[in-house]
Amino acid sequence: MHRDKVEYETKNLPVIMCTGNDNLELAMHQQCSPNDVLYKPFDVDALVDMVAFQLAA
Numbered sequence: 001m002h003r004d005k006v007e008y009e010t011k012n013l014p015v016i017m018c019t020g021n022d023n024l025e026l027a028m029h030q031q032c033s034p035n036d037v038l039y040k041p042f043d044v045d046a047l048v049d050m051v052a053f054q055l056a057a
Contacts, residue, residue: 014057016034016035016036016038017037018037019037019038019039019040020039022039035057036050
């Protein structure tokens with residue numbers, strides 16, 4: 001469980017998970033799942049775009 005999602009002060013902060021696992025379907029539908037997933041290996045521009053998208057939401 002992502003601690004940031006349950007703490008009052010940080011519950012609205014977006015969480016981006018970086019992983020090499022491509023089988024996350026079940027995890028993405030659990031309570032406290034990340035807002036987005038970045039699969040490794042990833043391009044730095046993709047990370048920047050994802051952060052910008054999450055901060056704009």
